[in-house]
Amino acid sequence: MGRLSADDWAEAALAALAEGGVAAVAVEPVAARLGVSKGSFYWHFANRRALLEAALRRWEAQTERVIARLEDVADPLERMRVLLERAFGEGRDAAIAFRLISEADDPLVGEVARRVSERRLAYMEGVLRELGLPRQEARRRVLAAYGGYLGVAALVRIGTIREMPDDLAGLAMAELGLTGNDPSGPP
């Protein structure tokens, strides 16, 4: 690897965040990951906190691009499934979202967790309304599905549930009442 950019540092920090949480976004370990001395870090960023901010900004932008790309999917049901798979699946996005909610003590972290969650909830709510559900009912189902996912993730984390259910997106679809063809039926 040649000379590094601030983006290289932000990307390495984001990988560290996904693997070890906010605490892992530390100057020395990320420098080691990049194979440079920790001193060089301060040419790119003012301090450790700025690195965390850059990593969070980067992640938030990624989640936003996922939502933007959904416009290409015409069928609302299919659109919902794609979002759920990206948001709740096994990828880095799901891991980071769960970590940020866990470490929301830090106001910066909590703010990003809240914004990204709210963006997803609003989008899912929009799909349900497009399918004909009233606003309040759409909100209720979306909160139940997102809360249910977080609860399952927490139980998996401590080993009470052995492993993540194969089809979390499918479970969430069911919780949203989107299994059959009649979305106004019971959740």
Next chain:
Amino acid sequence: MGRLSADDWAEAALAALAEGGVAAVAVEPVAARLGVSKGSFYWHFANRRALLEAALRRWEAQTERVIARLEDVADPLERMRVLLERAFGEGRDAAIAFRLISEADDPLVGEVARRVSERRLAYMEGVLRELGLPRQEARRRVLAAYGGYLGVAALVRIGTIREMPDDLAGLAMAELGLTGNDPSGPP
């Protein structure tokens, strides 16, 4: 306050844990809380980790005493409600349990979170079986209720839900299918 005991330090550490999580169980802040120099800490404990262990042991013992005291309550429904209020309510136990699950990266922390959660789940499962439910169905409902609580707590933490619902224990009772008189009905 006169001279301190190891128990005094463990209790102060437990209070710090409830307020600020595992990271707050640090030598300097806890010493300040007790009004002594950080040097004196090492007369009572080998290191910071031993203090965290003592705080966790103390908390686990407290949760065990809650379960032991339930034996005095004859009615199974009432017994369930008392446990739910203590485990899911606004008290320190609920705050600590949620924090430990959030910070379960640390194996010591994860182990305690898993043991205490499993103990509660097993107890609740026992009550449901006493009310006539088959084992698998009892387990399913208990996991849904505990997972649901964790999900709601997470959403409250980041501010997606404004505040903790007034009667979380009541919601959990409903999720367990214990609202009416027929526990074999739908959850």
Next chain:
DNA sequence: ACCTGAACACCGTTCAAGT
């Protein structure tokens, strides 16, 4: 334009000395 390596501050840890 980016990196190294030495230096300094902070908190966890040690320890000799105090009561």
Next chain:
DNA sequence: ACCTGAACACCGTTCAAGT
């Protein structure tokens, strides 16, 4: 039996010097 205060190690941060 428990506490203080100085000292040392580690990681975040600074900075002069290197390419």
